[in-house]
Amino acid sequence: MSDARSSLSSDVQRDVETLWDFHVSDSGRTKADFLIVLGSHDTRVADRAAELYLEEEAAPVIVVTGGAGKVTSKEWSKPEAEIYAERLRRAGVPQAAILTEPKASNTGENFEFSRVLLEEHGVPSGSAIIVSKPYMAQRATATARKRWPAVDWRTRPPRTTVWEYPTDEVPLTRMINLMVGDLQRLRVYAEKGFQAPVEVPEAVWSAYERLAAAGFDQFVLD
Incomplete structure (x- = not known):
């Protein structure tokens, strides 16, 4: 490079x-009710979520969200969320801890569709950690605060x-x-x-x- x-x-x-x-924005080591992992073309985001779950016990639930984005719609045959969920499982995250939202097509929908999914599963949502591409952290947090203001949002992108x-x-x-x-x-x-x-x-x-x-x-x- x-x-x-x-x-x-x-x-x-x-x-x-x-x-x-x-x-880039990183809240530092913290714990929350759930991790919300924003799908993209970068699978290292899923790896970071696995690390936070397995090594830091940052949250008991991981929701992975994303359908096809402006990059992945041309490169991947599966929704971003499904590819991320597979990667989480391979890393050792139990299936019971993973919720998959495979339809969101933009950042607003990432949060709106995930909120519905978490409510359906009865997951507490007082606090959450956003896991995204590093340079997406600022905009993801701004979107979350607008679309889901009741949640205390933190962010932990891949470290690089x-x-x-x-x-x-x-x-x-x-x-x-x-x-x-x-x-x-x-x-x-x-x-x-x-x-x-x-x-x-x-x-x-x-x-x-x-x-x-x-x-x-x-x-x-x-």
Whole structure:
């Protein structure tokens, strides 16, 4: 991955680091009523949830949520939640601790459909830990606070740095494009009432604008 990074100018690298540092949020070691694991193209999110369940006993229940997203709809033949659930089981998480929600097509639905599922199973929902891609943590929390405000939300994404994160399966260019798109959505979706407002510092917004102008605009909304 160092070769891919070296293809970026130093200015672009700084802007990428600025967006990453803003997006990533980790509440630290904590316990909650349940883990909510947001499906995506990155199966390391499921691995992180397994680690939190098995090693930290962070929550007694894991709900995995996700159907087909803008990346996985083209690459996977199964819903994200089903693939994540399989990975959890292989890691040693008992089936009895896993609830699977395979229909959500966006972040709002991740929380809305999971709320219904948890209510149907009588799972307490006073507190929860969001497990998502690292750079999704900020927007996921903002969405959760808007769509399910009664819950005390924390977040525990996979532990990695911006330059360690990309892999052959999660390419650097895709990561940058997704981070740029998520930054824009923090503002646009708050204005539409889809998520709670998040204050974006001017330096972060400027980094977003430079990256979008440099061509990292694949997931920027029209």
